[in-house]
Amino acid sequence: MIFVTVGNHYQGFDRLIKKADEIASRTSYDIVIQRGYSKYVSKNVKYFDFVPMNEAIEFIKMSELVISHAGIGTIILCKEYGIPLIIFPRRKEYEEHGTDHQVEIARAIEGRGDDHIYVVYDEEQLEAKIVEVLAGKQKPTPKANEGKASLIRTIRTFIENL
């Protein structure tokens, strides 16, 4: 299964939803879309606007691949559960967000070279990237999140010392 999610920003992300719908007609994988505030009505794909967080986590866990905007929640959850993720950032020029900070996030993550996160900036290259990622047999293993452990330790120590 491929789970596509675009976050809860009030502007929709039709560019991604439409492309996923188009790709769905050519792939053997089931595609499920959480379309948020997007307007595009998918023809080939099961979709809903939103589900509660715990259900979204279940969709992520059962997916072979997740495709999303550069959303922090999705990036964190894919890291935690070791699910391959293709990031396709929202762009200001298409009225998908107020700024281009999602491109900054995508570039910053790309520069780190994580083994389970891929970035696509042009929707015409999305399908080729999906095929490439799904063909790669090695499933990433969930890794200990050192940043998370360090943040928890710092905050906890600060509270204890108050």
Added chain:
Amino acid sequence: MKKAKKIGLICSAGGHYTEMLQLWQAFEGYPKFLLTYQEVTTMDRVGTHYLENIFRSPIAFIIGVVKIFLILLKEKPHILFSTGSEIAAPAFYFGKFIFRTKLIYLECSAQVYRPSLTGKCVYPIADLFLVQWEPLLKRYGPKAKYVGGLI
């Protein structure tokens, strides 16, 4: 025996909410409450105060700010912690100047090079101010700290 410190956890929906849940362990053992926006995605937690998004309309903003005040008045937290975004600003200012709480703010990992509006707004009054990307330190004063990021 030390008095139990009560912690108010405040965040908007989406990535801010996921970040909050990721850090839950930091608050284990302390009395606490969560204050967030009422969205389909956040409705799965018991013992939470829900607000309508304060940016939805001017009326929602006024009602939201009053509700935040009343929730703080009822809960009487000693510490406020937020992962953003704008919902933190009124809570932190009430906390600092009326309820005398300690304030911990974690800038969202979406802010790589540029501070968020909420971050800039609460930086001057925060007691602990954390960012999740090292390059962002340059944009804040000496109080800002980087110890790692969630993503």
